[in-house]
Amino acid sequence: MAEAALSRSSATELTADRKLPDQPWARSARVEALSRLDTLGLPHRRDEYWKFTRPDTLIQMPAPSAAVFHNDEKPLFDDMDRLRIVFVDGVFDENASDDLTLEGVKIERLATAQSDLHWAKDLYGKLEAAGQTPVPRTLAAFNTAYAEDGLLIHVTDKVSKPISLIYTHESDSSDAILHHCIKLDAGTELTVLENGPAAARFNKVMEVDIGDGAAFHHVRAQGRDHERRAVTHMFARLSAESVFKSFTMTVNGKLTRNECVIELTGDDATAHVAGVCVGDGDFHHDDTVFVTHDAVGCESRQVFKKVLRNGAVGVFQGKILVKNGAQKTDGYQISQSLLLDEDSQFLAKPELEIYADDVACSHGSTSGAIDEDALFYLRARGIPQNEATNLLTLAFLAEAVEEVQSDVLKEELTSRLDAWLARHRD
Amino acid sequence: MLSIKNLSVKLQEEDKQILKGVDLEVEAGKVHAIMGPNGSGKSTLSYVLSGKAGYEVTDGSATLEGVDLLGMEPEERAAAGLFLAFQYPVEIPGVGNMTFLRTAVNAQRKARGEEEMSAADFLKVIRAKAKDLKIDAEMLKRPVNMGFSGGEKKRNEILQMAMLEPKMCILDETDSGLDVDAMKLVAEGVNALRSEGRGFLVITHYQRLLDHIKPDVVHIMSDGRIVKTGGPELALEVEHNGYADILAEVA
């Protein structure tokens, strides 16, 4: 089967001239991923799961170009004590990065990890493979097959400072693929930050395996470049009493599809996924979330807020699946969008599928304009219309930003959103 | 100070005339009261003066110290010194009361070309004023009017008025929904602001607020017009005889 899969070009130009990276320990994972890709095919605009977002430009070769956007804004997280790891258009930049050494964690690069006994063998492509049912996510399988670099992070203790992945974009035509694996041993803690526009087109997978009682925090800012495209997948598996918290802020970008696939497999685990996006004009942002409760007493929250104007489009597809036996599940999902004009659009498909009888799940989805009464109230107190609109917009986003644990980060993210609002006045 | 001449207003969406030629002159340092039955157009008058959308001025004018109000944006009217204490204060989730007030104070200062108030000064001033109105620190931190009782909302309106120090204050049924103690607090807040240079227009349905805020002039409004004007005794007449007698008399 391996050779058959390797010799076949899987129905698309995307894989046509690529070779599987030669790495013994990851070889079978790559070959299997390629076979999944062959069997399931790449996303198609007629696929139900791609009803609201056209995958064409995520697949076509070469990648559509994206101009590098320059502004004088200071990079996010700049003042934080963190371990910096820089990728320029998806290529590791050793000079710009810190040494990959940090107490409580072992960090290696996918490109250079060679041992056949590598721990990542049990993780690389595994959560991605599990995430292909019930709906295929084959751009992630493609990533597993061909990713040449990324980070393999093994957490063995509580790590004192965040690992900060910085994705710089310098080439208009870059087409980057990165695959990260993160394994947290029982009782450990890690925060991962990600920021930057990454590439003209970016395909990223992150697989996170969280041991008993461990905690993983993730804060990501996808931003800046107006023409960039990205498809990202986060696959997380949670063991007993573990915690997963992920927050994403997206500012600008022509097309972004962020999928988050979470499996709660140990009792009393907690998973929160939140996101805010602000889009203006030629902006399409898709959050697709799939949370599976497969253990007792777990809590999950999905909080997504979008601010859209000048024809921007927001998509939310979110599902909570509660398996038979996953009693005492507490599941919450809210997706809301604020449409600042009539040209913008929000498309939502919230779903609950429950096979246990003792659960509390709720979900809601709304889309609306600025509250005119609130706006008038603020203006009647002397706050100019623009400023009042921004105040109400930030207030709308606040419920999602509140999901970020750190006050410092919360403030920094809020000030970025504020700056974005100020830049986009008519 | 506030000069309203033949103000005529209809709804924008409907062919419904609500104000049918209101004439009113509030002098600096004076308190005028407007009383009138429900639906007579009192709130509409306050909204049109402060610039709420949805109304169309078909005739007449309104000026504040000689400056045309009707051509200005709501925020410009506020910066010019007009203040409306809302009959129904709006709840704004996610915007802290304190942030809101500081933004408002500084926006007005900026619009007038004055220096902004520092965070420290602002805190000092608001703490003192909040204390007078029995508004605690926790209420200041909460989102604007969220989870406030009816009385707390009205006290919060008066706090805003005290912080913004407007020239012309319009109070729309600030007494509705207040118990006697809350009404006294509100009245004290208003009375503390009474001064030579400031005018008040107190809209109320009942006379009882006027026991605490003594008006200089009382107007009766009915069906979009001021139908009678008199001294404080006019309010007492309403209290004893109701509106019917007065309206019958002017009809």
Ligand SMILES: Nc1ncnc2c1ncn2[C@@H]1O[C@H](COP(=O)(O)OP(=O)(O)O)[C@@H](O)[C@H]1O
């Ligand atoms: N936005 C509106 N839409 C429909 N009717 C309105 C609106 N605003 C005011 N009205 C009508 O105008 C009249 C006056 O209302 P209002 O000014 O609230 O009176 P008051 O404050 O004296 O009770 C009422 O008949 C009311 O129903």
Ligand SMILES: [Mg+2]
């Ligand atoms: Mg009224």
